[in-house]
Amino acid sequence: MDDEKYMRKALEQAKLALEKDEVPIGAVVVCNGQIIARACNLTETLNDVTAHAEMQAITSAAGYIGGKYLTDCTLYVTVEPCPMCAGALAWAQVSRIVYGATDEKRGCHHFSGIHHPKTVVVGGVLESECAALMKEFFAKKRGRG
Amino acid sequence: MDDEKYMRKALEQAKLALEKDEVPIGAVVVCNGQIIARACNLTETLNDVTAHAEMQAITSAAGYIGGKYLTDCTLYVTVEPCPMCAGALAWAQVSRIVYGATDEKRGCHHFSGIHHPKTVVVGGVLESECAALMKEFFAKKRGRG
Numbered sequence: 001m002d003d004e005k006y007m008r009k010a011l012e013q014a015k016l017a018l019e020k021d022e023v024p025i026g027a028v029v030v031c032n033g034q035i036i037a038r039a040c041n042l043t044e045t046l047n048d049v050t051a052h053a054e055m056q057a058i059t060s061a062a063g064y065i066g067g068k069y070l071t072d073c074t075l076y077v078t079v080e081p082c083p084m085c086a087g088a089l090a091w092a093q094v095s096r097i098v099y100g101a102t103d104e105k106r107g108c109h110h111f112s113g114i115h116h117p118k119t120v121v122v123g124g125v126l127e128s129e130c131a132a133l134m135k136e137f138f139a140k141k142r143g144r145g
Numbered sequence: 146m147d148d149e150k151y152m153r154k155a156l157e158q159a160k161l162a163l164e165k166d167e168v169p170i171g172a173v174v175v176c177n178g179q180i181i182a183r184a185c186n187l188t189e190t191l192n193d194v195t196a197h198a199e200m201q202a203i204t205s206a207a208g209y210i211g212g213k214y215l216t217d218c219t220l221y222v223t224v225e226p227c228p229m230c231a232g233a234l235a236w237a238q239v240s241r242i243v244y245g246a247t248d249e250k251r252g253c254h255h256f257s258g259i260h261h262p263k264t265v266v267v268g269g270v271l272e273s274e275c276a277a278l279m280k281e282f283f284a285k286k287r288g289r290g
Contacts, residue, residue, distance in 0.1 A: 044213075047208070047212060048213055049207070050204055058194065062192055068189075069194075083229075086229075086232075087227055087229030087231075090229075111256045111259065114256065
C-alpha cells in the first residue's frame with residue numbers, strides 16, 4: 001500500500017511535467033517513510049537530455065542527505081528508467097526502484113546487469129495510471145502533426 | 146591527429162579532477178573544430194553520482210548550442226563512458242564518442258545496444274596517458290589505506 005501511496009506522489013510530479021508540455025514522468029525519493037526529493041522530467045524546459053525525473057531526484061536526494069549514496073532510499077518513478085537513469089541509480093546504490101509503466105522501447109530491462117546487485121526492482125505499481133498519462137501526451141503530440 | 150589534440154584537452158580536465166582528489170576523468174565536446182564544453186568529474190566535490198565529466202560536458206554543450214541534441218559534436222573523454230553516460234550520449238545523439246582508456250569493470254562495452262545507432266565510437270586514443278592518471282589516483286588511494 002505504501003508503494004501505491006508514494007507512486008501517487010510521483011504521478012503528481014508527472015502531471016506537473018504534462019502541464020509544462022514535457023514527457024510526463026515524475027519521481028520521488030523516500031527515505032525512512034519521508035519523501036526527501038520530488039522531481040519531474042524537464043528535458044525541454046532545460047534543453048538538456050540529462051534532466052530526466054530520476055536524475056534530478058537523485059541529485060536532490062543526495063543534496064538533502066549530504067552524501068552521494070542512497071542506500072536507504074526507494075526511488076519511485078512513473079515509467080521504467082532508461083539506461084542513463086538506471087546507471088545513475090546503480091552508482092547511487094539506491095536500495096529499491098519502484099516503477100509504474102514499462103517502457104517497451106527505451107526501458108532498461110533491455111540491458112541485463114545494469115542495476116546495482118543489491119538494488120531491488122519492482123515494476124507495475126499503478127501501471128495503468130502511469131501509462132495513461134504517457135498515452136495522453138503522445139496522442140496530443142500526434143494530433144498536432 | 147585532431148583526435149589526439151582534443152584528447153590532450155580532455156586530459157587537462159582529468160588533471161584538474163586529480164588536483165581536487167576526484168577520480169581523474171575529463172571530457173571536452175568539439176563542434177566544427179571548436180571546443181564548446183570542458184568538464185571534469187566532480188562526484189565528490191558535488192556529492193552527486195551524476196556529476197561525471199561526460200554528463201556535465203553534455204549539459205554545458207547543450208547550453209552553448211541552445212538545443213539538447215549534439216548531432217554535430219564529438220565528445221572526447223579520457224576513460225570509456227559508463228552506462229549512465231553512454232545512455233545520456235545516446236539521448237543527445239552525439240555524432241562521435243572518442244575515449245582513451247577502456248574501463249574493464251564499469252565500461253559501457255558490457256552493454257550492447259546502449260549507444261545511439263548513428264553514433265561512431267572510437268577507443269584507445271592516448272590510452273596509456275589516460276590510464277596512467279587513473280592508476281596514479283588509485284595507487285595513492287590504496288596507499289592511504
